[in-house]
Amino acid sequence: MSTYLIVEDDALHRNFLREVISLSDLVCSQVVEACDGEEAIRLVQLHEPKGIIMDLQMPKKTGVQAAKAIWADNPAMPIVFWSNYADEAYVRGITKIVPASATYGYILKTSSKERLCRSIQCVFLEGQSIIDREIRGVQQRSHGRTDGLSDVEYEVLLDIAIGLTDQAIANRRNISLRSVQGRLQQLYAKLGLVEMPTLEGHTAEYNSRARSIALALMSRLINGKSIETAEAEYVSALKLRSIEKRD
Amino acid sequence: MSTYLIVEDDALHRNFLREVISLSDLVCSQVVEACDGEEAIRLVQLHEPKGIIMDLQMPKKTGVQAAKAIWADNPAMPIVFWSNYADEAYVRGITKIVPASATYGYILKTSSKERLCRSIQCVFLEGQSIIDREIRGVQQRSHGRTDGLSDVEYEVLLDIAIGLTDQAIANRRNISLRSVQGRLQQLYAKLGLVEMPTLEGHTAEYNSRARSIALALMSRLINGKSIETAEAEYVSALKLRSIEKRD
DNA sequence: GAAATACATGCGGGAACCCGCAAAATAAAT
DNA sequence: ATTTATTTTGCGGGTTCCCGCATGTATTTC
Numbered sequence: 059m060s061t062y063l064i065v066e067d068d069a070l071h072r073n074f075l076r077e078v079i080s081l082s083d084l085v086c087s088q089v090v091e092a093c094d095g096e097e098a099i100r101l102v103q104l105h106e107p108k109g110i111i112m113d114l115q116m117p118k119k120t121g122v123q124a125a126k127a128i129w130a131d132n133p134a135m136p137i138v139f140w141s142n143y144a145d146e147a148y149v150r151g152i153t154k155i156v157p158a159s160a161t162y163g164y165i166l167k168t169s170s171k172e173r174l175c176r177s178i179q180c181v182f183l184e185g186q187s188i189i190d191r192e193i194r195g196v197q198q199r200s201h202g203r204t205d206g207l208s209d210v211e212y213e214v215l216l217d218i219a220i221g222l223t224d225q226a227i228a229n230r231r232n233i234s235l236r237s238v239q240g241r242l243q244q245l246y247a248k249l250g251l252v253e254m255p256t257l258e259g260h261t262a263e264y265n266s267r268a269r270s271i272a273l274a275l276m277s278r279l280i281n282g283k284s285i286e287t288a289e290a291e292y293v294s295a296l297k298l299r300s301i302e303k304r305d
Numbered sequence: 306m307s308t309y310l311i312v313e314d315d316a317l318h319r320n321f322l323r324e325v326i327s328l329s330d331l332v333c334s335q336v337v338e339a340c341d342g343e344e345a346i347r348l349v350q351l352h353e354p355k356g357i358i359m360d361l362q363m364p365k366k367t368g369v370q371a372a373k374a375i376w377a378d379n380p381a382m383p384i385v386f387w388s389n390y391a392d393e394a395y396v397r398g399i400t401k402i403v404p405a406s407a408t409y410g411y412i413l414k415t416s417s418k419e420r421l422c423r424s425i426q427c428v429f430l431e432g433q434s435i436i437d438r439e440i441r442g443v444q445q446r447s448h449g450r451t452d453g454l455s456d457v458e459y460e461v462l463l464d465i466a467i468g469l470t471d472q473a474i475a476n477r478r479n480i481s482l483r484s485v486q487g488r489l490q491q492l493y494a495k496l497g498l499v500e501m502p503t504l505e506g507h508t509a510e511y512n513s514r515a516r517s518i519a520l521a522l523m524s525r526l527i528n529g530k531s532i533e534t535a536e537a538e539y540v541s542a543l544k545l546r547s548i549e550k551r552d
Numbered sequence: 553g554a555a556a557t558a559c560a561t562g563c564g565g566g567a568a569c570c571c572g573c574a575a576a577a578t579a580a581a582t
Numbered sequence: 583a584t585t586t587a588t589t590t591t592g593c594g595g596g597t598t599c600c601c602g603c604a605t606g607t608a609t610t611t612c
Binding site for chain 2: 590592593598599
């Protein structure tokens with residue numbers, strides 16, 4: 059009576075995943091499928107699966123958001139993330155929310171069928187957490203100080219990416235205006251914003267703020283999705299704040 | 306002896322496309338596959354296919370870039386774009402470069418197999434250009450003034466998205482500083498940057514420049530890829546300019 | 553306990569940005 | 583050709599941003 063859940067919006071990939079499950083030696087009586095994060099959360103409550111294979115980029119709710127909700131109720135649920143990109147935005151999101159009691163995997167879609175199959179077995183049967191080699195690099199970076207952004211820096215990066223002013227950030231984070239600018243300076247430095255004096259007249263070529271957003275996007279530190287979720291977080295926090303104020 | 310070319314980086318999707326071709330009534334003696342834009346360009350020269358089905362998001366060279374190169378040599382080549390998103394960045398890119406002599410199609414990956422099959426037949430056999438309904442909306446918007454950005458506005462949007470200062474934009478586009486700011490004002494207005502006085506103390510909540518980038522990203526006007534290509538264009542144009550200067 | 557490191561903060565100034573007002577310059581329409 | 587839009591540009595001023603210099607405060611390290 060063991061059930062497994064597939065969460066993936068692309069129909070082709072969904073079929074592929076079902077095939078992989080049938081190929082692996084899982085004792086599997088049924089496979090349930092969801093097309094987006096919200097459906098996934100519902101189906102978990104309904105079927106109580108033994109494990110989940112999930113895409114990260116999906117409509118309605120990101121894989122990260124869905125995982126967070128699922129782990130909140132089932133802190134031991136094994137989840138294999140199967141994604142296209144090694145975007146730091148995603149990796150960072152996951153490593154932040156994975157509970158100590160859960161095993162998980164992060165496999166790239168470029169991996170071979172065999173590799174995916176083996177990974178699934180490792181996570182679901184042997185309770186191992188495994189992470190694709192390509193992603194390891196990103197993960198190291200985000201933990202070790204070396205070159206990667208610290209949490210505050212990443213935070214302020216998202217803040218300017220959704221378009222906040224220094225003052226708005228200061229309010230939001232409860233720090234002084236100058237501190238925001240200090241954090242920004244750090245961020246700029248880490249992103250390698252060294253002004254090259256290519257333009258004559260000694261006027262700056264790049265706007266540090268906008269440039270750092272561009273660099274972050276191009277180096278996959280952030281992406282459209284992460285901006286959207288950051289935005290959503292911001293407005294909901296704002297609402298809460300204005301309710302408090304009313305008291 | 307008719308050959309067709311599939312350009313798609315995802316292996317599963319590649320197989321799916323091959324299956325669709327075999328299902329359609331194309332007189333097809335062989336199917337050639339490429340995994341990225343550059344390979345596609347090479348294979349077109351080598352095999353001179355009767356038609357191309359191509360993804361838009363690919364490593365090395367975008368589908369748009371590849372199509373541009375291909376159409377430069379074969380202005381009548383029928384190309385079916387098969388893509389995940391209805392991102393304006395892509396639609397705009399394509400409608401700009403498609404030569405009058407070519408037929409093309411733009412089908413979303415969410416379409417059914419039957420629909421894709423029919424579309425392929427229309428484009429390759431009957432020489433019709435067809436565009437998915439969802440995308441039509443985007444296309445209308447970008448041509449009709451209604452709400453959509455004009456070309457200059459889109460241009461300046463990309464300029465700030467890669468991080469240029471007003472002055473740098475002025476130099477690049479050969480207009481005055483004030484004109485750049487004028488264009489930016491238009492852009493801000495069209496993106497709906499109306500300052501809501503939510504923040505007390507009457508300080509601005511949003512930085513117009515960064516905010517417009519965020520809005521553009523969230524509404525799919527631009528994406529990471531379009532920023533990358535804009536960046537590449539800019540640096541190469543810069544190089545040319547500095548060579549001219551040397552004379 | 554002293555030195556080192558990292559972070560928050562204040563001050564101040566120069567640069568860049570945003571934008572209202574209004575006059576030229578261009579393009580489009582009748 | 584004259585009128586009508588649209589675009590470009592200048593001027594000016596208020597904000598915001600960027601950042602060097604300096605001080606204070608934790609936290610770490612030896």
